[in-house]
Amino acid sequence: MTEPLTISCIGLGTMGGPIARHLGQAGHRLTVFNRSDARREAWLAANPGLAARVAGSPAEAAEGADAVITCVGNDDDLADVVLSPQGAFAGLRPGAVLIDHTTVSARIARQIAVEGRDKEILCVDAPVTGGQSGAESGTLSIMCGGSDKAIAAARPILAAYAKRVVHVGKSGAGQTTKMVNQMCLAATIAGLSEAMRFAQAAHLDLGKVFEAISGGAAQSWQMDNRWDTMADDSFDFGFAVDWMRKDLGLAIEEARGLGASVPTTALIDQFYADVQALGGGRQDTSALIRRLPLRGQKPA
Known part of the structure; x- marks a missing residue:
């Protein structure tokens, strides 16, 4: 690794928690903030060997930091921890970098970049793929939007927990690329669900x-990792249906603004609404198969 940096991590959830751990283990000087006291305390208890400073607000976390990393829930959460009076921008110095790993709209990514530019803060929208297992193992793939200078500043930091970092374009492009990823993922799961029920x-x-x-053209990560669990009707793990619906909603909204037609994505989004109605909102996205009962069965 390069010279240790002072890095603040805001959001210690399923993805943010492992990211913070990897940064601490890489030797960076770490500050953490989480809006939920319980989750922060759980993270501290799980990482007793890391000398992390605990901040009382995002602004306090950002004070003196070379970089702030955010990983929260949605647009409103991100606006709160970055743009509010107690947000990270209130504490970050000029020349520091803000790296956001939240999956949010391209609109707010661009808004943050514009406000960051006015404050001379380098901003990178950097949604990830690879799931919880990728976060835990430090092998995430990250799609980044931002200026060349911002990406160059972010790369040494991302190296602590990513196997692939791709600069896909200007601010907001990271988020629109993540939408492409989720559209492909949803379509793959839908096809896999129908094929398994057919079999x-x-x-x-x-x-x-x-x-x-599985060794031919039909092969996919979903087939390799979800075939057996889908066959066993096991879904209590992984990326939740509720979060997939949020992500597909972002894609559909962005497509509307672009004038792009996404009928398959819109249809699968409604299929996931059916799974939510069956009580599967917190189940893995492979629970999409639940809405396709076998003959004589009711939806499980």
């Missing part, structure tokens, strides 16, 4: 079907 209706051996098709 079951045909009384095929699912293990043999997987062996036959």
Whole structure:
């Protein structure tokens, strides 16, 4: 690693918590803030070997920092921890970098970049893919929007927990690329769900079907990692349906503004609404198969 930096992490959830841990283990000087006291205390208890300073607000966390990393829930959460009177921009010095890993709208990413430019703060919208397992293992793939200077400042930091960092374009481009990712993911899961139900209706051996098709053109990460769990109706893990609906909603909204047609995405979004109605909002996105019962069965 390069020279240790003073880095503040705002948001210690499923993704933000492991990211903060990797930065501390890499030797950076770490400050943490989380709006929920319980989650902050749980993170501290799980990482007793890290000498992390605890801040009382995002502004306090940002004071003296070379970089602030945010990983929160949605647009409103991000605006609160960055742009409010007690937000990170109130404490960050000129020349520091703000790296946001939240999946949010391109609109707020661009807004933050504009306000950051006025304060001489380098801003990177940097949503991630790779899931909780990627965050835990430090192998996330990160799609970044921002200026060349901002990306150059962010790369040494991202190296602590990413296997791939791609500068995809100007501010907001990271978020629109994440929308592309989620659209592809949702369509893959929808196809996998229908195919598995078809195989079951045909009384095929699912293990043999997987062996036959997983090495060819139909192969996908979802097939490799979710085929067995879907067959077992096991969904209490992974990326939640509620979050997928949030992400697809962002994509549909952005498409509307661009004049792009996304009928498949809109249809799958409604399929996920059916899963929510079945009580599966907190289940993994592979729970989409629940809305396709076998003949004679009711939706589980």
